[in-house]
Amino acid sequence: MENLFADRVHPETASRLAGLFPVMDYDDAIKFTAGAPAENLFPSDEMKQAYLAAMAAEGDHTFQYHTVEGPYELRERLAKRARERMKITDAKPENVMLTAGGQQGIDLVAKLLLNKGDAMVVEAPTYVGALASFDMYEPTYYEVNLEADGMAIDQLETLLRAHPDIKFLYTVADFHNPGGVTLSLAKRQRLVELANQYDFMILEDTPYRDLRYVGESLPTIKSFDTEGRVIFLSSFSKVLMPALRLGWLVADEKVLKQLYKLKEGADLEVPNLTAAAVNNFLANNSLDDHIAKLNQEYLIRQQAMLKAIATYMPEGVTATKPEGGFFTWVTVPESINTTDLLYNEATPNQHIAYVPSKNFYAYKDHTNGMRLNFTGLTPAQIDDGMKRLGTLLADRLTKVIN
Amino acid sequence: MENLFADRVHPETASRLAGLFPVMDYDDAIKFTAGAPAENLFPSDEMKQAYLAAMAAEGDHTFQYHTVEGPYELRERLAKRARERMKITDAKPENVMLTAGGQQGIDLVAKLLLNKGDAMVVEAPTYVGALASFDMYEPTYYEVNLEADGMAIDQLETLLRAHPDIKFLYTVADFHNPGGVTLSLAKRQRLVELANQYDFMILEDTPYRDLRYVGESLPTIKSFDTEGRVIFLSSFSKVLMPALRLGWLVADEKVLKQLYKLKEGADLEVPNLTAAAVNNFLANNSLDDHIAKLNQEYLIRQQAMLKAIATYMPEGVTATKPEGGFFTWVTVPESINTTDLLYNEATPNQHIAYVPSKNFYAYKDHTNGMRLNFTGLTPAQIDDGMKRLGTLLADRLTKVIN
Numbered sequence: 001m002e003n004l005f006a007d008r009v010h011p012e013t014a015s016r017l018a019g020l021f022p023v024m025d026y027d028d029a030i031k032f033t034a035g036a037p038a039e040n041l042f043p044s045d046e047m048k049q050a051y052l053a054a055m056a057a058e059g060d061h062t063f064q065y066h067t068v069e070g071p072y073e074l075r076e077r078l079a080k081r082a083r084e085r086m087k088i089t090d091a092k093p094e095n096v097m098l099t100a101g102g103q104q105g106i107d108l109v110a111k112l113l114l115n116k117g118d119a120m121v122v123e124a125p126t127y128v129g130a131l132a133s134f135d136m137y138e139p140t141y142y143e144v145n146l147e148a149d150g151m152a153i154d155q156l157e158t159l160l161r162a163h164p165d166i167k168f169l170y171t172v173a174d175f176h177n178p179g180g181v182t183l184s185l186a187k188r189q190r191l192v193e194l195a196n197q198y199d200f201m202i203l204e205d206t207p208y209r210d211l212r213y214v215g216e217s218l219p220t221i222k223s224f225d226t227e228g229r230v231i232f233l234s235s236f237s238k239v240l241m242p243a244l245r246l247g248w249l250v251a252d253e254k255v256l257k258q259l260y261k262l263k264e265g266a267d268l269e270v271p272n273l274t275a276a277a278v279n280n281f282l283a284n285n286s287l288d289d290h291i292a293k294l295n296q297e298y299l300i301r302q303q304a305m306l307k308a309i310a311t312y313m314p315e316g317v318t319a320t321k322p323e324g325g326f327f328t329w330v331t332v333p334e335s336i337n338t339t340d341l342l343y344n345e346a347t348p349n350q351h352i353a354y355v356p357s358k359n360f361y362a363y364k365d366h367t368n369g370m371r372l373n374f375t376g377l378t379p380a381q382i383d384d385g386m387k388r389l390g391t392l393l394a395d396r397l398t399k400v401i402n
Numbered sequence: 403m404e405n406l407f408a409d410r411v412h413p414e415t416a417s418r419l420a421g422l423f424p425v426m427d428y429d430d431a432i433k434f435t436a437g438a439p440a441e442n443l444f445p446s447d448e449m450k451q452a453y454l455a456a457m458a459a460e461g462d463h464t465f466q467y468h469t470v471e472g473p474y475e476l477r478e479r480l481a482k483r484a485r486e487r488m489k490i491t492d493a494k495p496e497n498v499m500l501t502a503g504g505q506q507g508i509d510l511v512a513k514l515l516l517n518k519g520d521a522m523v524v525e526a527p528t529y530v531g532a533l534a535s536f537d538m539y540e541p542t543y544y545e546v547n548l549e550a551d552g553m554a555i556d557q558l559e560t561l562l563r564a565h566p567d568i569k570f571l572y573t574v575a576d577f578h579n580p581g582g583v584t585l586s587l588a589k590r591q592r593l594v595e596l597a598n599q600y601d602f603m604i605l606e607d608t609p610y611r612d613l614r615y616v617g618e619s620l621p622t623i624k625s626f627d628t629e630g631r632v633i634f635l636s637s638f639s640k641v642l643m644p645a646l647r648l649g650w651l652v653a654d655e656k657v658l659k660q661l662y663k664l665k666e667g668a669d670l671e672v673p674n675l676t677a678a679a680v681n682n683f684l685a686n687n688s689l690d691d692h693i694a695k696l697n698q699e700y701l702i703r704q705q706a707m708l709k710a711i712a713t714y715m716p717e718g719v720t721a722t723k724p725e726g727g728f729f730t731w732v733t734v735p736e737s738i739n740t741t742d743l744l745y746n747e748a749t750p751n752q753h754i755a756y757v758p759s760k761n762f763y764a765y766k767d768h769t770n771g772m773r774l775n776f777t778g779l780t781p782a783q784i785d786d787g788m789k790r791l792g793t794l795l796a797d798r799l800t801k802v803i804n
Contacts, residue, residue, distance in 0.1 A: 001630050002656060004569045004603050006517045006539075009660040017666050039462040047465065048457050055450050060441040063449065063643035100502060100669040107668050111538065115408045116518065133667035136513065137408075167406045201406050228403050241465035243674040254404060258411040264419050265535035266509050266668065267502040272645040274673070 007116075008136045016132035016359060022342070026351040030385035033353045034376035035177070035326060041294055042241050046285050047277065053284075054276035062273055068260050070098040070270030074279040075248075081287075082250045085210075087223040088232060095250050097259055098270045102207050102235035102247035106170075107133040108262045109203050109231055112255070113168045114139050120168040121159065123151050125329070125360030125369065127177045127205065130170055141362035142166060146176065146329075148320065150183030153190050160198040167200050173221055175208040175325025178360050178371035182323060185218050192224040200229070207235045208325035210291045213299035215323045228252030236278065238326070239291050244274055295324075304379035305372070305386070312390030314397055319372075326375045330354075336396055337367045345396075350388040409518075410538045418534035418761060424744070428753040432787035435755045436778035437579070437728060443696055444643050448687050449679065455686075456678035464675055470662050472500040472672030476681040477650075483689075484652045487612075489625040490634060497652050499661055500672045504609050504637035504649035508572075509535040510664045511605050511633055514657070515570045516541050522570040523561065525553050527731070527762030527771065529579045529607065532572055543764035544568060548578065548731075550722065552585030555592050562600040569602050575623055577610040577727025580762050580773035584725060587620050594626040602631070609637045610727035612693045615701035617725045630654030638680065640728070641693050647673075648680055697726075706781035707774070707788070714792030716799055721774075728777045732756075738798055739769045747798075752790040 002011045021033050055062050069075070075093040082091035099105040106129070114120065114137035122131070124143035134141075142159050145152045151171060160166055171191075173183040183191070195202050204221045222232035228251070235247035251259070263269075305328060309319045319330045332338065338356040346352050357369030374382055404413045423435050457464050471477065477495040484493035501507040508531070516522065516539035524533070526545035536543075544561050547554045553573060562568055573593075575585040585593070597604050606623045624634035630653070637649040653661070665671075707730060711721045721732045734740065740758040748754050759771030776784055 001603070001654070004515060004601070005660060006513070006515055006520070008517075009514060009663060011656065011660065015663045015666055036467045039466045042462045042465050044457070044462050044465060048454075051453060051457075052450075055446070055453075060444045060446050063444050063446060063645040064441045065438045065639075065644040100673075103670040104668065111408070112411060113406060113408055115410075118408070129666070129670060132663070136664060136667050199406070201403070237467075242467040243465040245669065245671070245673040252403070254413065258407060258413065261411060261417045261534070262538060264417055264531070265538050266506065267647065268505040268531060269647070271502075271647040271673070271676070274676075 008138055016128050016135065020128065020355050020359060022347055022353050024347055024351060024353055029351045029353070030377065030381050030388070031353045032372040032374070032377070032385060033355050034373045036242065036376060037238050038297065038375060041297060043285065043290055047241065047281055050277040050280035050284065051273070053280045054273055058276065062276065066269055066272040068264050068269045070272070070275040071279050074098065074275055074282070077279065077282050078248050082232070086220045086232065086250070088220060088250055089223070091250050094253055095256065097249050097251065097256050098275060099247040099249060099263070100267060101237055101242075101245045102205060102233055103129055103133065104266070105233040105247050105249045106130050106203065106205065108259050108266065110134050110137050111262050112258055113201055118168070119163050119166040120170065121156065121166055122170050122362050123172070123176070123179070124362070125178050125357060125366065126170065126362070127172055128359050130205065131362060134170070139168075143362055146179040146181055148181055150176070150181055150187050153187045157194060160194060164198060166198065168203070169195070169200055170203045170205065171221070172205045174206050174218070175211065175322050177208065177325065178327050178329050178355070180320035180322035180325060180328045182218065183221070188218065188221045189224050191221060192230065195229045196227055202230045203233060204230055205233045207238050209234065210239050211295060211298060211326075212324035213295055213302045222250060228255065231255060239287065239294065240278070240281070244278060246274055246278055298375050300379060301374045301377065301382060304382040305374035308383050308386035312386045314390060314394040316397055317393055326373050328372050328374065330370045330372060332368050332370070332393060333397065334368045336393070338370045339367060341392070341396065345392060346389070350392050352385050352388050354389070410540055418530050418537065422530065422757050422761060424749055424755050426749055426753060426755055431753045431755070432779065432783050432790070433755045434774040434776070434779070434787060435757050436775045438644065438778060439640050440699065440777060443699060445683075445687065445692055449643065449683055452679040452682035452686065453675065455682045456675055460678065464678065468671055468674040470666050470671045472674070472677040473681050476500065476677055476684070479681065479684050480650050484634070488622045488634065488652070490622060490652055491625070493652050496655055497658065499651050499653065499658050500677060501649040501651060501665070502669060503639060503644075503647045504607060504635055505531055505535065506668070507635040507649050507651045508532050508605065508607065510661050510668065512536050512539050513664050514660055515603055520570070521565055521568040522572065523558065523568055524572050524764050525574070525578070525581070526764070527580050527759060527768065528572065528764070529574055530761050532607065533764060536572070545764055548581045548583055550583055552578070552583055552589050555589045559596060562596060566600060568600065570605070571597070571602055572605045572607065573623070574607050576608050576620070577613065577724050579610065579727065580729050580731055580757070582722035582724035582727065582730045584620065585623070590620065590623045591626050593623060594628075594632065597631045598629055604632045605635060606632055607635045609640050611636065612641050613697060613700060613728075614726035615697055615704050624652060630657065633657060641689065641696065642680070642683070646676055646680060648676055700777050702781060703776045703779065703784060706784040707776035710785050710788035714788045716792060716796040718799055719795055728775050730774050730776065732772045732774060734770050734772070734795060735799065736770045738795070740772045741769060743794070743798065747794060748791070752794050754787050754790050756791070
């Protein structure tokens with residue numbers, strides 16, 4: 001039977017997402033693994049009211065088939081948000097598409113663009129869920145390194161010169177997952193220039209964009225787009241709640257027309273009750289006030305993480321300094337394999353867990369990094385966990401030297 | 403920009419689903435187009451309670467990330483249903499996968515099996531939404547005609563001999579959409595034998611299976627499967643509510659392992675609130691009692707349709723006699739193009755609408771059929787609408803003869 005499977009699935013290959021989150025049954029376990037928002041900050045009561053209002057407004061029809069596009073009013077709200085908060089000044093409701101979480105946005109854009117073997121660029125490291133989606137369209141990956149101010153744009157240009165067939169670039173420009181860095185203003189502008197010059201499309205994935213704890217927001221890459229080459233993707237998973245499974249993207253109408261065709265084939269239409277509930281929530285609550293509340297709390301945790309890094313990380317270990325988002329990225333000397341360290345020492349001995357670098361690289365060939373989440377833990381947990389990690393790394397590095 | 407789109411999307415090609423449902427602003431309009439269930443029969447109050455109970459049970463955690471598989475308890479219930487009602491005697495929760503409507507089940511199975519150009523079999527006619535999904539994996543289609551007892555199995559065997567590379571067959575075996583016919587017991591058994599002999603997979607799509615108004619249920623194709631070649635797909639859209647966007651499939655664990663990988667890439671996970679609500683609904687209500695209520699009402703409409711066909715259809719026009727489901731399929735003489743008839747005469751003059759045959763064929767090359775829904779109209783509307791259709795067809799046929 002497995003002989004009938006398509007090339008894209010290899011029976012012996014594990015999911016990109018498998019084994020990312022080790023189970024630890026210790027009372028004193030501290031997990032830096034999570035990519036989940038703090039659920040005690042969810043506006044659950046308000047969302048419950050929004051669900052009830054949606055059902056009351058439409059009655060039985062709430063549960064009937066609706067459309068592939070979902071409620072126009074919700075797309076109007078999001079277009080307004082795109083214009084005002086994302087500086088995508090020409091965004092209309094007709095440019096907004098609702099998706100099943102940001103993940104479906106990634107998947108549909110990949111499906112729109114990628115024939116088997118097509119050339120695309122991803123950051124190294126990059127979001128593992130995006131690789132999980134891209135893999136299934138069998139592209140040829142080219143990697144661009146991350147720097148403190150986002151992707152290495154000169155390296156990108158060299159790549160584009162060498163491989164003019166590159167047609168698609170995926171980036172997490174704000175508070176990178178897993179890198180923690182943000183693409184600078186100058187690089188954003190340069191990236192759009194390169195896209196125009198070398199004829200490729202950009203997917204700007206921004207689930208963390210609104211979660212900025214210090215400094216000022218940068219304009220979106222999409223705000224510099226003059227040729228409809230940039231698809232801007234956002235999500236309610238991190239700023240509201242993940243289980244809504246609702247994302248949204250902004251793109252040229254020619255792009256959306258094809259994406260709707262793909263969405264019809266993929267899952268027919270937007271789930272009406274969810275979309276109507278989120279529309280009600282946005283009508284009756286301030287999303288920005290809610291985000292401000294999140295940022296206030298997450299700032300405390302981000303500062304705890306930066307302090308712990310400065311205090312506990314030994315010589316030779318570096319970490320990115322995120323101004324927002326969920327993660328910092330730690331790089332250790334190449335003598336340390338972070339996957340082995342996790343399973344052989346960090347988890348069983350120190351009772352801490354992180355996500356090792358391997359899975360965040362298209363070719364799984366980087367073994368000396370780790371992703372640490374700081375939004376899912378208290379400052380005390382962060383301090384305690386980072387102390388344990390620092391001790392472990394210092395011990396390993398001493399052993400290597402001696 | 404469109405030069406960067408993948409081969410699967412052609413900017414000039416309309417969606418398979420576009421234009422299927424003409425707008426008619428007439429007071430006396432009668433639409434046989436719908437594929438939607440009667441919403442006045444929805445158990446909306448019970449479902450509202452199920453949503454509230456789900457939120458109460460899990461609190462804030464309701465809205466957190468959960469898993470790609472969704473609630474185990476719901477999969478347990480569905481495995482039990484598969485064993486008892488579908489006679490899939492070895493179904494375990496580990497064989498059940500939750501999908502975003504039946505549509506995602508179709509899409510993921512296509513993604514599992516189809517490389518570009520791979521050979522697959524569809525019925526002629528077949529479900530247009532399935533074609534919308536399959537198209538995007540660029541298969542080579544082979545068509546098998548529908549007969550009164552389902553697909554022409556001898557024609558299938560001839561095809562398999564001529565094209566031994568056929569790897570995948572899609573069928574709507576119970577109350578076919580759009581054909582209205584049901585695959586006989588003997589053909590079900592023979593189909594599995596052929597799959598074993600000629601080495602192909604079967605997707606058995608059964609959204610209407612429980613909606614039988616007369617006669618006895620036949621065992622599922624999956625119940626005859628001995629080699630894990632059959633994927634059984636069901637949905638809550640027709641027996642509960644479409645806006646839930648919840649379907650489920652039963653397959654071999656080796657198949658599910660790959661389908662979960664594909665689902666992670668497509669939309670990460672099952673929407674927890676929906677799945678928890680449906681689980682609560684099933685715990686506190688009898689789905690079978692609800693289905694019995696639907697069948698009681700739909701029987702009246704099906705009988706009205708059969709009577710109207712006998713009364714009003716002129717010589718030379720034939721219609722299938724569905725024992726369940728939503729549709730009957732009408733075949734008219736080849737001199738009549740049902741697309742032209744719809745837009746030039748049926749809609750503007752008779753104020754009736756149906757779905758013309760063209761879109762239900764992989765190659766869009768059949769123009770003398772139409773799909774008529776009978777579950778969305780009252781007996782009086784069915785009588786009135788069919789009288790108008792009969793008059794129109796009789797008139798056209800008289801003109802052709804003279």
